[in-house]
Amino acid sequence: MGKLDVHFLSLIENGSIQSASYLIARNGKVAAWKSMGKLDGTADRGDLQPDSIRKLASITKTFTTVALMKLVEDGKLYLDQPVCTIIEELNNPTHQDITLYHLLTHTSGILPVGGYFNEPYPNPWWGTNGMEDWIRKVLQGPLYYRPGEAYNYSSAGFLLLGEIIQRVSGVPFESFVIENIIEPLQLDRTFFDVPESLHGQVCVVDQWDVNLLKPQEDYAKLPPRSDSGLYSTLHDMWKFGQMLLNGGAWNSERILGRRTVELMTRRHLFGKPAYQWGGKLQDKPHALGFDIAADHMTSFETQGTFQLEGAGRSALFVDPTEQMVVVFFVPSVSSWVPLSVLGTKQIIWSSLM
Known part of the structure; x- marks a missing residue:
């Protein structure tokens, strides 16, 4: 049994995580693809499978970034474009300087995700009347920072x-x-909406997860599901990551141009501070819609690896130097189990020969 399997089984046995699955690919070929632990934290429905479906949470943002960049490639948008030229609610002195670039790099200064500042009782931004008039609701109050001043992780921006x-x-x-x-x-x-016939193949940890599978009554009244709405599998996420590693192409399909992928996946933020869940960073590295590994003494990933995690329970890493794509799911009732992500990265990258 490999070190990675022992690592995950130990976390499952001590109750830190419910289960784990991972896929590691190098040079365009899958090298490891495995799962262990329970599929369902609410009922006995067997074990998590390598092709089980799991909610991606914030990894959805990578699809949103690719979608936006396709419109940029088509000449319909430009990255320095003020958002107020498209969404009238931002045409005011507080928000008029926010650009698409600011939203993609989480430097717009608008509402951060709940709990970002370790506030003990984060309030849902939608308040009364649900999601009605949601754009004005996410823009209410002052900016947390001036646009471009600091990294401020914002799902509302996406x-x-x-x-x-x-x-x-x-x-x-x-x-x-x-x-x-x-x-x-x-x-x-x-999927954005998993077919009911496949609900039995979706990994869930609690009743909240189960309820999310039920279709909403009227999506037209809700915000687009561009921050955390997708479900997927390890293998599908590998194909998505491999497309980016290939410079925007998968087999005969070209999703983005090579130069677009280069722009999207290189470091854009330098010297920008970030508070982020208690960590007071003075220099937050970020690409466009992706975090990026920088030259840091505690980083195991190769410098230039672009990546994103989803609610601390899923992760996608693309390492151009090692020609490697890594995807893993570590479902848990806890929002963040450090060893399930950080320890996993350490094992994978330290084992490269």
């Missing part, structure tokens, strides 16, 4: 990016992603 995509493309955000990314890549087990 909701605005989804709104921009659907206004500029003329189709719902979800339809644009399906037609331009999911279908061309043949991501057959990637």
Whole structure:
């Protein structure tokens, strides 16, 4: 049994995580693909499988970034474009300087994700009347920082990016992603709405997860699901990551141009502070829609690896130097189990020969 399996089994046995699955690919070929632990934290439905479906949470943002960059490639948007030229609610002295670039790099200064500042009782931004008038709700109050001043992780910013995509493309955000990314890549087990016939193959940890599988009554009244709405599998996520590693192409399908991928996956933030869940960083590295590994004494990933985690329970890493794609799911009732992510990265990258 390999070191990685022992690591995951230890976390499962001590109750830190419910289960684990991982896929590691190098040079375009899958080298390891395995799972262990329970599929369901609410009922006995057997074991997690290598092709089980799992909610991606914030990894959805990588699809949103690719979708937006397709519109940039088509000449319909530009990265320094003020958001207020598309969404009228931002046409005011507080928000008029926010650009698409600021939203993609989490430097807009608008509402951060709940709990970002380790506040003990984060409030949902939607308040009364649900999601009605959601754009004005996420813009209420002052900016946390001036645009471009600091990294301020904002799912609300990616909701605005989804709104921009659907206004500029003329189709719902979800339809644009399906037609331009999911279908061309043949991501057959990637969904915004998992078919009911496949609900039994979805990994869930609690009743909240179960409830999320139920379709909403009227998506037209809700924000686009551009921050955390996708479900997928390890294999589908590998194909997505491999497409980026290939410079925007998968087999005969080209999703993005090579120069677009280079722009999207290189470091853009230098010297920007970030508080982020208690960690007071003075220099937060970030690409466009991706975190990026920089030259740091505690980073095991190769410098230039672009990556994103989803709610501390899922992760995608693309390492151009090692020609490697790593995807893993570590479902847990805890929002963040450090060893399930940090320890996993250490084992994988330290084992490279």
